[in-house]
Amino acid sequence: MSLACHAHGRRGDFRFDIGFESPSQAVAVVGPSGCGKTTFLHGLAGLLAESTARIRIDDALVLDDGMKRTPVHRRAVGYVFQDIRLFPHMTVEQNIAFSRPYGGDEMTVAQALDLMDLRGYERRRPAGLSGGEARRVALARALAARPRLLLLDEPFTGLDVKRRERLAPYLLRLRDEVRLPMILVSHDPRDLDLIAEDVVRVAGGVVDANA
Amino acid sequence: MFEPLSDFELQALGLSIKVATAALAVGLPLGLALAMLLARGRFPGRWILEAAVNLPLVLPPVVTGLILLSLFGVRGPVGRALHDLFGVTLAFHWTGAALAATLMALPLVVRPLRLAIEGVDRGLEDAASMLGASRLAVFVRITLPLAAPGLVAAALLGFARAFGEFGATVTFAGAIPGETQTLPVAIYSALQRAEGDQAAMRLAVIAVLVSVLAVVGSEICNRRLQRTRGA
Structure with a gap:
């Protein structure tokens, strides 16, 4: 499975332009707080007034705001x-x-x-x-x-190590049994070890190419 | 003092309930739309709409009645158009009393609704959109149920204000027995008569009982709501 997502736009004064192509089904977007991770998810979800998104899963163009913006409730995200x-x-x-x-x-x-x-x-x-x-x-x-795509924003926030380990198998079920493509956002590298197959690093509203 | 209600009293009570119910039937949906606009709308001139809604709260009711008369009266521009086009007359008619009551109650309907809608977490509405709900569906299934306590408060305040309306009603609709002589108007008319004190007092007791019933009813509604919410 391959996953290609891109979103750009702005939230207030903050501009972002984030995209990736990955041969994986579960991709983690990581970076320090304020780097634009959550804004990227909001852009894909259509929750920002001024943003444009495109999602491709395998060969299917699942979403393309380029020509006409898809309303939030019809995105199947x-x-x-x-x-x-x-x-x-x-x-x-x-x-x-x-x-x-x-x-x-x-x-x-x-x-x-x-x-x-x-x-x-x-x-x-x-x-x-x-x-x-x-x-x-x-x-x-x-x-x-x-x-068709699941966005997970900090899925382990507020859980201690023991509870994290208890929740992780459920996310793995979605990944491995349902085969649901997913993007998860986290500031904690430990989450990646548990779920993600690929990692995209973000800083200052763009993909950090040096990482 | 403890005799059964006379026809005159029943007539005034029935008319008051009819007028207040009609005012709520129009005022609640209208107030809900206005509250939604004021709470969530982003448009130029929002403050003008807000001021217009609240105007009957600060104007002397007689002035509101006078404005209604000049607009919706037989010779007013809207009143004449309504009469010529639809054969509808509002002035000195019970529907006119209902219009006056609606207008006077509107600020008290909009305020609690607006506060309740503003108190609904926008995040929950976004979550519902992400699950496929259109804006209307989000409003019906998320915003409105979560704002329900505000709806109960709006209904109570609106009913009470419409039920007690006097100034704008007499000015615009007059005091015609059986047509526009609502309970408060009847109380005032009774006081104008020599030895009408006792009649006025009996009507006042009826008004107090209806008001107490309305408060108790809304309290029961609120408790039900809290219970279904498990809070």
Whole structure:
């Protein structure tokens, strides 16, 4: 599998132009804080007003803002945010099934529940979940929407070493069983050892060619 | 004092409830649209819209009624057009009382809705978009349910204001028994009569009871909301 992504634009005064081509399915974008990693993900997701993105997976052009900008809700890009963002007024199952009217289906919801070991959690509320559990729900919710590319922003934030090791297998399932292309952003090199197959280093809003 | 309600009292109470309900039916959706515009919209002249919405709050109600009369009255430009085109007359008609009540209640409907919408985490809306929800779907499934306590507050304040409206109503719609003589107007009319004190007092007690019921109802709604949220 090959993955080629590019996004450029600006967020306020900060300009960025970041892109890569990789023969891998799981690519990590790393760099110091403020280098534009998260802004790059926002650009790919379409969450920035002034940005343009292009995504190619194998030979398929999955997204191209070049001619006409694709609205956020039609991008088929999954995003697991650093601050998780589960819907507080819905149960775990309602969160995961949120995308059902927009292309998800009953089976993907069931698969996502199974894959993230969330059976028994269906009727729980986000407020009652631990950090690791909430992350698994966020992963399941993104998965159930059947994205073509998954964006993970600091997937291990706020978890200690033991909990990191407990969460990592779930990300590996998405990588190796679902074969979902993914880009993960991190400031911590240890995350790369766990998940990523390829690394892109970013500094000052551009790819750091010297690294 | 404790006799059953007379026809006159029932008529005033029924009319007041009808007018306040109509004002809410128009004012809540309109207030929601305005609150959304003010909370999330980025457009020039936003402050003018905000000032216009709040104007009935600061103007003397009689002045608001006078403005309504000059615009929507039989000889006003809008009033004449409505009459000629649709055969609709608002002035000195219960629909006119409802219009006056809607306008007076609007600032109190918009404010809690706007605060509630501003309090909804934009990040949750982005997350819903990423899952495939259109802007309308995000509003219906995320923004509105999370702003629900504000909706309850807006409904209560709006109903109370519309139910109690007096100044703009008498000016624009008059005090026609059975048509525009709402509870507050009836209280005032009773006081104008010699020995009307007791009648006025009975009407006032009815007004207090309705208001207490409205507060209790909104409190029950709020508790339900909190429970379903598991917070």
